[in-house]
Amino acid sequence: MKTYSPLETHIRKLIAGSGPMPVSRYMDLCLTHPEFGYYVTRDPLGRQGDFITAPEVSQMFGELIGLWAASVWNAMGMPAKVQLIELGPGRGTMMADALRALRILPAFRQAIEVHLVEVSPSLRAVQRETLGDTTVQWHDSFDDIPPGPAIILANEYFDVLPIHQAVKTDTGWHERLVDVDDDIFVFTAAREPMPRFEVLLPPQVRAAPKGAIFEWRPAIEIMSLAQRVRDHGGAVLIIDYGHIRSDAGDTFQAVAKHSFTNPLKSPGTSDITAHVDFQALARAAESIGAKVHGPVEQGVFLNRLGIDTRAQALIKHSNAQTAGDVAAALKRLVGSGHKGMGALFKVLGVSHPAIGELAGLSDHAAAGMAAL
Numbered sequence: 001m002k003t004y005s006p007l008e009t010h011i012r013k014l015i016a017g018s019g020p021m022p023v024s025r026y027m028d029l030c031l032t033h034p035e036f037g038y039y040v041t042r043d044p045l046g047r048q049g050d051f052i053t054a055p056e057v058s059q060m061f062g063e064l065i066g067l068w069a070a071s072v073w074n075a076m077g078m079p080a081k082v083q084l085i086e087l088g089p090g091r092g093t094m095m096a097d098a099l100r101a102l103r104i105l106p107a108f109r110q111a112i113e114v115h116l117v118e119v120s121p122s123l124r125a126v127q128r129e130t131l132g133d134t135t136v137q138w139h140d141s142f143d144d145i146p147p148g149p150a151i152i153l154a155n156e157y158f159d160v161l162p163i164h165q166a167v168k169t170d171t172g173w174h175e176r177l178v179d180v181d182d183d184i185f186v187f188t189a190a191r192e193p194m195p196r197f198e199v200l201l202p203p204q205v206r207a208a209p210k211g212a213i214f215e216w217r218p219a220i221e222i223m224s225l226a227q228r229v230r231d232h233g234g235a236v237l238i239i240d241y242g243h244i245r246s247d248a249g250d251t252f253q254a255v256a257k258h259s260f261t262n263p264l265k266s267p268g269t270s271d272i273t274a275h276v277d278f279q280a281l282a283r284a285a286e287s288i289g290a291k292v293h294g295p296v297e298q299g300v301f302l303n304r305l306g307i308d309t310r311a312q313a314l315i316k317h318s319n320a321q322t323a324g325d326v327a328a329a330l331k332r333l334v335g336s337g338h339k340g341m342g343a344l345f346k347v348l349g350v351s352h353p354a355i356g357e358l359a360g361l362s363d364h365a366a367a368g369m370a371a372l
């Protein structure tokens with residue numbers, strides 16, 4: 001008899017008991033099941049792991065994000081206390097690099113209270129190690145953080161939040177589900193179409209052909225971030241792979257050992273994600289009265305923040321091998337060629353309405369950074 005992993009057994013039991021489950025439920029179980037979820041059981045980041053993120057590519061990324069946060073603090077009128085919050089901080093590398101860069105701005109450094117939102121006990125342990133003596137408060141969810149002015153950072157966080165999918169058929173849009181067929185997990189569609197779903201869709205998606213897939217995430221997370229900065233001051237920075245304009249398309253994907261794999265195979269052993277719909281995020285944030293900045297491509301954002309100058313400074317003080325590594329990292333972060341993150345990744349800012357511009361997100365190349 002075939003044996004399954006504990007998570008696969010659990011999902012099979014749920015489907016046997018209640019029928020096929022929405023893609024969002026499957027994704028949630030795979031990533032954050034409290035015992036067997038992918039993020040709960042391992043540290044998947046880095047060259048030895050399953051994937052690599054911008055902060056792990058180079059220290060320059062976190063350093064520039066730290067200086068970006070300082071420019072936001074300036075624009076906020078330099079409050080005596082500000083929360084620096086990171087959602088899904090991975091190995092804690094971005095926060096550590098940001099805080100190190102901020103040693104040159106002691107007044108801001110002193111105002112900062114660090115909060116990390118992390119579901120994974122194993123990654124919390126890595127973050128503790130990376131951040132050494134820094135005083136840090138961990139939370140299971142953003143809503144657990146006490147209110148106050150905040151600068152909120154989210155790099156590759158929204159892509160892991162579960163998506164729903166709907167598929168267009170002759171009878172309308174049906175929610176996409178995961179079922180078991182002939183012993184393997186397969187996609188299927190809910191029997192009944194979702195009533196009035198079409199009127200909620202962006203106009204360009206309504207005209208999609210039969211068979212088209214539309215993905216969405218519940219707006220609750222972006223709305224609570226936007227509400228926080230609207231009511232208490234500050235800004236949110238969202239960096240992720242995704243599209244600037246909402247559109248139809250299936251981006252549900254899994255990555256293990258730096259290669260794409262089948263998201264319906266071996267649940268809990270690969271990073272399951274979907275592209276981020278930046279237009280949907282912007283719309284949700286604006287709908288509750290926060291100000292939206294961008295989105296712009298990551299390459300544009302980092303160039304505006306001065307990554308080239310930082311790279312040249314590092315290269316000047318390095319041996320040939322390290323200089324080559326810095327040049328390669330720069331290319332990866334801002335370039336759009338093979339493995340380049342510069343165009344695939346987008347950057348969106350959301351702020352209190354009184355903040356005029358956010359560095360890197362407006363046409364004025366270094367808006368906000370010049371004041372530092």
Ligand SMILES: C[S@@+](CC[C@H](N)C(=O)[O-])C[C@H]1O[C@@H](n2cnc3c(N)ncnc32)[C@H](O)[C@@H]1O
Pocket residue numbers: 031032039045053054055056087088089090091094117118119120123140154155156157160161
């Ligand atoms: C793709 S990793 C990105 C890590 C880091 N930001 C970086 O750029 O290296 C996703 C992070 O989000 C965390 N995470 C996943 N789902 C979460 C959730 N529902 N709430 C909070 N954190 C979550 C993971 O444990 C991990 O730290």
